[in-house]
Amino acid sequence: xxxxxxxxxxxxxxxxxxxxxxxxxxxxxxxxxxxxxxxxxxxxxxxxxxxxxxxxxxxxxxxxxxxxxxxxxxxxxxxxxxxxxxxxxxxxxxxxxxxxxxxxxxxxxxxxxxxxxxxxxxxxxxxxxxxxxxxxxxxxxxxxxxxxxxxxxxxxxxxxxxxxxxxxxxxxxxxxxxxxxxxxxxxxxxxxxxxxxxxxxxxxxxxxxxxxxxxxxxxxxxxxxxxxxxxxxxxxxxxxxxxxxxxxxxxxxxxxxxxxxxxxxxxxxxxxxxxxxxxxxxxxxxxx
Numbered sequence: 001x002x003x004x005x006x007x008x009x010x011x012x013x014x015x016x017x018x019x020x021x022x023x024x025x026x027x028x029x030x031x032x033x034x035x036x037x038x039x040x041x042x043x044x045x046x047x048x049x050x051x052x053x054x055x056x057x058x059x060x061x062x063x064x065x066x067x068x069x070x071x072x073x074x075x076x077x078x079x080x081x082x083x084x085x086x087x088x089x090x091x092x093x094x095x096x097x098x099x100x101x102x103x104x105x106x107x108x109x110x111x112x113x114x115x116x117x118x119x120x121x122x123x124x125x126x127x128x129x130x131x132x133x134x135x136x137x138x139x140x141x142x143x144x145x146x147x148x149x150x151x152x153x154x155x156x157x158x159x160x161x162x163x164x165x166x167x168x169x170x171x172x173x174x175x176x177x178x179x180x181x182x183x184x185x186x187x188x189x190x191x192x193x194x195x196x197x198x199x200x201x202x203x204x205x206x207x208x209x210x211x212x213x214x215x216x217x218x219x220x221x222x223x224x225x226x227x228x229x230x231x232x233x234x235x236x237x238x239x240x241x242x243x244x245x246x247x248x249x250x251x252x253x254x255x256x257x258x259x260x261x262x263x264x265x266x267x268x269x270x271x272x273x274x275x276x277x278x279x280x281x282x283x284x285x286x287x288x
Contacts, residue, residue, distance in 0.1 A: 011240040012259035015247045019256065025052035028268030030256060038251070039275055041265045042258045046124075048162030049138055049230075050203055050210070051269060057161070057203065061196040069191035072098070077194040078186075084201040085171060092173045098187040103168040107133075110182040124231035124264040136171070138204050139211030141229045161200050167193060213267045215276050221283030231264040234287055242288045253282050 008016060020032035028051055030038040043049055050057070069075070085094050097103040107116035115133045124137045161167075167189050172178055213230040225232040238246070243261040250257045254275070257265060271279070 008259055011244060015244055015259045018248060018251060027051040027053060028270070037254065039255045039268055039271065039279070041250070041267070041279075042256050042263070043266045043268075044162050045258070045263055046137060046266060047166060049266060050162070050200060050207070052162055054162075054200065054203060057196045057199045060199040061192055064192040064195040067191075072188035072190045074188065075191040075194065077191050077198065078189075081194050081198050081201075084198045085169060087205065088201065089171050089173055092171050093178055094169050094171045094186075095178050095183050096186040096189065097168045097170070098189060099165075100168060102187055103170065106170070106184050109184055119262075122262075122264070124228060125233045125262065137231065139230055141211075161193075161197055163196075165193060167197060207269075210269050215267060215271065215280075217276050217280035218267065218283065220280060224287060225265070225283055230267040232267070232283070233264045234261070236287070237261065238288045246287055249285075250282055253278055255279060255282065 019030075019038075020034055020036060022030045022032050024031040025040070025048075028040050028043070030040050030052075032038065040048070040052070081096065082094060086092065095106065097106055104116040107113075112133065121134045122137070123134055123140055167187075170178075170183070172181070211229055213227075218232075219227070221227075221232075224235060226235050238261070240261075247257045247259070255278075
């Protein structure tokens with residue numbers, strides 16, 4: 001089941017176990033035991049879309065950690081977090097939950113039982129999104145449709161930090177009163193997590209070129225891969241065995257694909273010309 005944070009089926013867990021032990025992650029590269037360097041095209045399901053070591057995020061996290069603010073007490077950063085989200089979604093309101101379990105419990109309490117138990121639609125992969133709930137992907141180009149036909153899902157799930165402990169925010173774009181919808185109050189969150197999350201949201205505005213995905217060689221692979229901004233996914237689904245072969249082929253070439261094939265490949269913030277040429281060649285090869 002696809003959740004608000006990465007989870008793995010048996011084939012997905014097997015694929016991830018084929019990756020040599022990772023000793024260090026820096027920006028968009030992984031450094032493994034044995035000295036290999038991999039370009040990360042998974043980016044922890046998109047949570048690391050700003051890289052694994054966003055410096056300003058780490059600085060704010062460290063500043064709060066040095067004050068011992070690991071316990072989820074009330075803190076002024078709660079209001080600052082709401083204000084940061086309002087920059088992304090003007091006029092919207094939100095609820096924030098500590099983890100995926102708490103999030104899905106809140107959805108069920110509010111009567112969204114089916115949404116709480118199902119994978120969340122992903123706009124980086126799904127061509128038509130409608131309905132009640134959708135993942136929100138940063139740097140995703142807006143789909144061009146007629147204004148009168150435009151329908152935004154009333155709930156948006158926002159991944160914000162490249163850490164497993166990242167909070168889960170539900171943003172209400174059409175109904176500004178979560179309480180009226182039956183959603184329980186937000187969880188208390190540790191200020192160290194809030195500080196990092198706020199900074200990550202702010203950094204989305206400071207790196208607009210991150211969303212360009214300006215790699216001309218990669219564009220040539222659009223016949224096999226569907227390309228939406230920095231997100232790519234195969235135009236045709238293959239069986240698990242074929243995807244495992246694809247995963248291992250990319251791994252051998254120095255690239256980490258998403259362990260689960262329903263997740264999009266995410267282009268890094270930057271690549272060397274050599275890395276781009278190698279990735280373009282891999283993308284143009286048949287998948288199955």
